[in-house]
Amino acid sequence: MSQSPIGTAKPDLDTPALCLDIEAVEANIKRMADLFRDGPVRLRPHAKTHKSPILAQMQLAAGAIGITCAKLGEAEVLAAAGIKDILIANQITGAGKIARLVNLAGYTAVMVAVDDATNVAELDTAAQAKGVRLRVLVELNIGMERCGVLPGEPALALAQRVAASPGLRLEGVMGYEGHTVFIQDPQERREKTEASVELLVDTANLLRRHGIPVKIVSSGSTGTHLITGRYPGVTEIQAGSYITMDSQYRDEVGIDFAYGLTVLASVTSVPAPDRAFIDAGLKTLTRDFGLPKVIDPPGWDLTGLSEEHGHLHRAGGAPLRTGDKVEIVPNHGCTTINLHDEYHVLRQGVLEAVWPIAARGKVS
Ligand SMILES: Cc1ncc(COP(=O)(O)O)c(C=O)c1O
Numbered sequence: 343m344s345q346s347p348i349g350t351a352k353p354d355l356d357t358p359a360l361c362l363d364i365e366a367v368e369a370n371i372k373r374m375a376d377l378f379r380d381g382p383v384r385l386r387p388h389a390k391t392h393k394s395p396i397l398a399q400m401q402l403a404a405g406a407i408g409i410t411c412a413k414l415g416e417a418e419v420l421a422a423a424g425i426k427d428i429l430i431a432n433q434i435t436g437a438g439k440i441a442r443l444v445n446l447a448g449y450t451a452v453m454v455a456v457d458d459a460t461n462v463a464e465l466d467t468a469a470q471a472k473g474v475r476l477r478v479l480v481e482l483n484i485g486m487e488r489c490g491v492l493p494g495e496p497a498l499a500l501a502q503r504v505a506a507s508p509g510l511r512l513e514g515v516m517g518y519e520g521h522t523v524f525i526q527d528p529q530e531r532r533e534k535t536e537a538s539v540e541l542l543v544d545t546a547n548l549l550r551r552h553g554i555p556v557k558i559v560s561s562g563s564t565g566t567h568l569i570t571g572r573y574p575g576v577t578e579i580q581a582g583s584y585i586t587m588d589s590q591y592r593d594e595v596g597i598d599f600a601y602g603l604t605v606l607a608s609v610t611s612v613p614a615p616d617r618a619f620i621d622a623g624l625k626t627l628t629r630d631f632g633l634p635k636v637i638d639p640p641g642w643d644l645t646g647l648s649e650e651h652g653h654l655h656r657a658g659g660a661p662l663r664t665g666d667k668v669e670i671v672p673n674h675g676c677t678t679i680n681l682h683d684e685y686h687v688l689r690q691g692v693l694e695a696v697w698p699i700a701a702r703g704k705v706s
Contacts, residue, residue, distance in 0.1 A: 347693070348694065348695065350693040355606055357606050360603070361685075364602075364687050366600040366601060367586060367602040369600055374581060377568075378405070383572070383577060386409060387409060390411055392699075393416065394685065394698075395419060395420055398425055407578070408427030410431050413705055415704030415705065416704050417452055419704055421449070423700070427450075429455075429580075431516060432455055441468060443465070447472070453478065455478075455479050455516055457481045465510060466507035469509030476511070479512075480514075480516075481517065482497050484539065485538045486538075487521070488520060498545070512554065512556075514560065519538040521538075528596070536573065539569075539570050543576065559576050560576075562579030562580050567584070582676065584597070586602040587601050587675065588672050589635050604669050604670060604672075611664065615656065617656070620668050621650065623647045623649050625650060629647055633646075635670065636654070636670055640658075641656060642654050682702065684698050
């Protein structure tokens with residue numbers, strides 16, 4: 343539980359504190375929702391970023407048509423919070439998880455991705471035994487070389503199996519162009535994204551020509567929302583990171599949604615004028631996309647992370663003293679948020695609320 347009372351000013355928060363600038367987050371939610379409010383492509387934001395039913399409800403209230411998530415455990419948390427239309431953009435395998443999935447389908451409109459005939463058969467059997475009709479998207483590998491059946495004939499064959507399964511309802515197809523979303527050159531990002539999404543749309547049309555209705559064609563991310571989200575034939579996009587942003591997307595790729603997420607830390611040790619240590623290490627910050635950036639005070643860089651220490655080097659700013667606060671922008675919001683139990687929600691720099699990150703750690 344947060345040690346900081348409501349009404350605490352940001353510099354006085356107990357640390358380390360994951361801070362949500364709620365005005366920036368509200369603006370990001372509205373801006374993305376407005377881009378897709380009138381269709382034909384609609385927004386189904388990815389909750390793997392924020393892992394919070396409150397933020398998911400805000401996205402729905404702003405115009406999103408449903409929520410995407412990566413894990414069954416996340417979907418269960420969202421469903422328990424009353425969210426009705428949930429895409430698990432991932433495969434669910436194994437008897438235990440499939441039992442949980444068909445149970446969830448009994449009381450919320452959950453959809454799941456498939457890319458394998460055996461998995462299709464297992465889902466079908468479990469759904470029939472439970473007396474539910476499980477909604478399914480066939481996932482295609484559109485170039486990321488992660489999950490997904492190949493576009494064209496292999497996807498058609500799998501879709502035909504799904505369509506012939508009484509326990510399943512084929513809703514459409516999905517892909518994820520994860521290999522293009524961080525391409526810095528805008529023209530190259532556009533060309534490679536369009537080439538990928540074309541595979542998805544062409545396969546949707548192939549299915550239709552074989553008499554298989556395809557309602558949903560889903561793909562897209564923060565980095566490609568204006569490319570995939572404007573591509574003819576796509577019906578939904580799955581952008582997630584835009585809600586809080588991070589320095590990978592904003593500084594490296596140039597996506598200009600506002601920073602809504604920082605980590606506030608305290609200086610615990612200053613062994614030399616040009617070196618300091620903070621109470622935020624690898625258990626508070628992540629470095630899978632590189633080291634996070636210090637935004638305040640200026641002139642100090644984060645140069646390393648050990649378990650409970652962040653290593654700071656002075657490149658020009660004023661000296662630091664123990665107890666001083668340091669504010670850091672994560673390089674990857676999704677993995678950073680997953681380390682924390684709660685958001686410190688700040689409005690005009692004052693603590694307004696503490697929200698649990700209810701789906702944090704729900705990796706199963
Ligand atoms: C399946 C899927 N869809 C969409 C996204 C897009 O998310 P973001 O907007 O955070 O890049 C991801 C990111 O990992 C993903 O795995």
